[in-house]
Amino acid sequence: MMPRLPVAAATLLLAACGLPPERPVPPQARVTAPTGWREPTNALGQVETNWWRAFGDPALAALVEAALANNTDVAAALARVEEARAQIRLARSAALPQLNAVLSAQRGRTLQVTGPTTGTQIQPQLQVAWEADLFGRIRTLREAARLGLEASRADRDAVRLAVAAATAQGYVTLLSLDAQLFVTQETAQSRAEALRVASDRARLGYTSQLELAQAQAEYDAVLQAIPELERAVRLQENALRLLTGRMPGPIDGRNVIDQLQTPSVPGTLPSALLRRRPDLAAAELTLAALDAQLAARRAEFLPRVQLSAAAGQLLTNSLDYDPLSIWSLGASILAPLFSGGRLEAQVEAATAQRDQAAFAYRGAVLTAFGEVEDALTGIVRYGEQVEHAMRRRATLERALMLARDRYQAGYASYLEELDAQRNLYSTELEVITLRERQLNNVIDLYRALGGGWFPTTGKPQ
Numbered sequence: 039m040m041p042r043l044p045v046a047a048a049t050l051l052l053a054a055c056g057l058p059p060e061r062p063v064p065p066q067a068r069v070t071a072p073t074g075w076r077e078p079t080n081a082l083g084q085v086e087t088n089w090w091r092a093f094g095d096p097a098l099a100a101l102v103e104a105a106l107a108n109n110t111d112v113a114a115a116l117a118r119v120e121e122a123r124a125q126i127r128l129a130r131s132a133a134l135p136q137l138n139a140v141l142s143a144q145r146g147r148t149l150q151v152t153g154p155t156t157g158t159q160i161q162p163q164l165q166v167a168w169e170a171d172l173f174g175r176i177r178t179l180r181e182a183a184r185l186g187l188e189a190s191r192a193d194r195d196a197v198r199l200a201v202a203a204a205t206a207q208g209y210v211t212l213l214s215l216d217a218q219l220f221v222t223q224e225t226a227q228s229r230a231e232a233l234r235v236a237s238d239r240a241r242l243g244y245t246s247q248l249e250l251a252q253a254q255a256e257y258d259a260v261l262q263a264i265p266e267l268e269r270a271v272r273l274q275e276n277a278l279r280l281l282t283g284r285m286p287g288p289i290d291g292r293n294v295i296d297q298l299q300t301p302s303v304p305g306t307l308p309s310a311l312l313r314r315r316p317d318l319a320a321a322e323l324t325l326a327a328l329d330a331q332l333a334a335r336r337a338e339f340l341p342r343v344q345l346s347a348a349a350g351q352l353l354t355n356s357l358d359y360d361p362l363s364i365w366s367l368g369a370s371i372l373a374p375l376f377s378g379g380r381l382e383a384q385v386e387a388a389t390a391q392r393d394q395a396a397f398a399y400r401g402a403v404l405t406a407f408g409e410v411e412d413a414l415t416g417i418v419r420y421g422e423q424v425e426h427a428m429r430r431r432a433t434l435e436r437a438l439m440l441a442r443d444r445y446q447a448g449y450a451s452y453l454e455e456l457d458a459q460r461n462l463y464s465t466e467l468e469v470i471t472l473r474e475r476q477l478n479n480v481i482d483l484y485r486a487l488g489g490g491w492f493p494t495t496g497k498p499q
Contacts, residue, residue, distance in 0.1 A: 057339050058385050063325075067396035069403045071309045077414035083304030085314075087490035090206050092301035093477070097292045098209050101282060105205040108283025112201055115194040122183070122190040129183035132176045135168040140350070163350030163364075170345060175337035182330035189323035195316035195491055203485040205281045207478045212274040213295035214474035219267040221466045222260060229257040229459065236452060249452040256456060260463070295473055303417075303483045308407065314488035315406055321399040328395045332388040338381055341373035406486065413483035420476035427469045434462040 086092065090102045106112060140163045147156045171177055236253040276286035312318055346368045351361040374381060438458040444450035 057336055058382065061389050063396045064393055067400045069400050071312060075308065075414055076411055079305030079414060080302055081304065082306060085304060085484060085487050085490040089484045089489060090202060094299040095293045098206060101209055101278060102202050102205045104282040105201050106198055109201045109281060110283060111197050115197040119190045119194050122187040126183045126187055129180040133171060133180065135166050138165045140165055158355050160353040161350060163348055165348045167344060167346045170343040172343055173337050173340040175334050178330050178334040178337060182327045182334065185323050185327035185330060189320045189327060192316045192320035192323060196320055199316060199485055199489040199491065201281065202489065203481050205278065206481045208274065208278045208281060210474055210477045212278060212289060213292065214470055215267060215271045215274055217295050217470045218467055219271060222263050222267055225463045226260045226264065229260050232455065233257045252452065252456060295470065298477060300476065301480060303480060306487055311406060311410060312403065313493050314491060316488065316491045318402055318406055319493055321402045325395040325399050328392040332392050335385045335388040339374060341371050344370050409482065409486035413479055413486050416479035417483065420472060420479055424472045424476055427465060427472055431465045431469055434458065434465050438462050
């Protein structure tokens with residue numbers, strides 16, 4: 039019966055180590071992509087990775103590329119990738135034998151039959167230990183680390199895409215502020231001329247002091263807007279410099295907003311969006327990594343088998359004494375029988391973390407589809423608004439010329455010209471703002487479609 043005892047003991051240990059039941063991902067976290075978009079899209083195609091060059095502005099391209107090279111958020115994302123690489127090396131090391139050198143020394147005085155004796159003992163030794171991964175716990179942890187590295191790479195690319203989009207939109211906003219400031223300064227010169235005419239006519243008695251006061255008030259109102267716009271331009275320049283990893287300062291060599299091209303963004307199928315956005319890939323890979331960690335936690339209920347060996351020498355009383363070679367071989371099986379609920383709690387915590395990642399992935403997918411739908415809606419709508427606003431601006435320019443001629447000829451009061459000036463100034467600012475929104479919406483669509491990211495390499499094509 040003696041040879042059968044180890045086998046029986048192992049059978050009892052395996053029977054005692056019952057695995058907790060597997061819990062699948064909650065059905066509420068599952069996502070089904072729609073079959074199509076609500077808004078019509080352009081012909082299917084691939085977004086270029088350097089999509090910001092489609093706007094035809096070298097200054098914009100230079101800013102975006104500087105931000106990708108120097109932005110602190112991008113640098114932090116790169117550091118997280120390096121951390122994930124180190125985690126992979128850490129996980130791989132658990133599957134390899136551990137070799138340690140041990141040196142122990144002891145000196146003591148004891149009482150022998152012949153009297154007190156003082157002795158010295160020195161023992162150099164090499165120890166080797168290796169865990170046999172019979173149930174795949176270490177292998178699963180290694181897979182979780184690998185998935186974590188892929189997730190960090192996708193997250194890095196998501197940060198790069200977000201920084202590129204933020205830089206491009208910040209540049210468009212800066213050009214919009216430049217245009218608003220230019221229009222306001224031009225309007226101030228026009229109001230100054232109107233004030234001069236009103237002053238001459240009031241001095242000659244052709245108009246009342248009321249019209250002169252109104253002309254003065256309108257001139258001051260426009261002058262009041264100039265410092266605020268200048269301040270906004272400075273703030274936007276500083277923000278762009280910070281995005282590119284530089285100290286606050288001016289942005290030189292920039293273009294004007296009217297010379298920016300409006301690129302036609304290629305369309306894509308909703309099902310393809312799940313594979314073309316780095317943030318969705320990062321969320322999916324994080325979910326897979328946590329699922330692997332959950333499997334490793336469940337494997338901790340199973341026995342661990344460890345092999346060990348040691349070899350060395352024993353030197354007593356003198357280093358030149360003929361040493362005694364010593365060695366040992368051993369094996370151990372660690373089977374958890376009672377842990378006070380620790381292992382069960384670890385599995386429950388890992389399951390909850392996996393479920394959180396599943397819901398986070400669903401939330402990211404819903405957000406992604408919403409962003410694409412919103413951007414597609416703006417492509418047509420903003421184009422129509424810009425067209426109508428430009429036609430209205432041309433009409434108001436003619437109306438102002440007619441009102442000015444009627445006022446100078448004495449056929450109408452200054453109120454007609456004043457009203458035409460207000461409407462034209464407001465419409466000119468509205469055209470600039472709509473143009474800014476139109477361009478920023480195109481950038482939103484580029485970002486929502488993944489900015490040309492491709493999943494097989496974890497990098498843009």
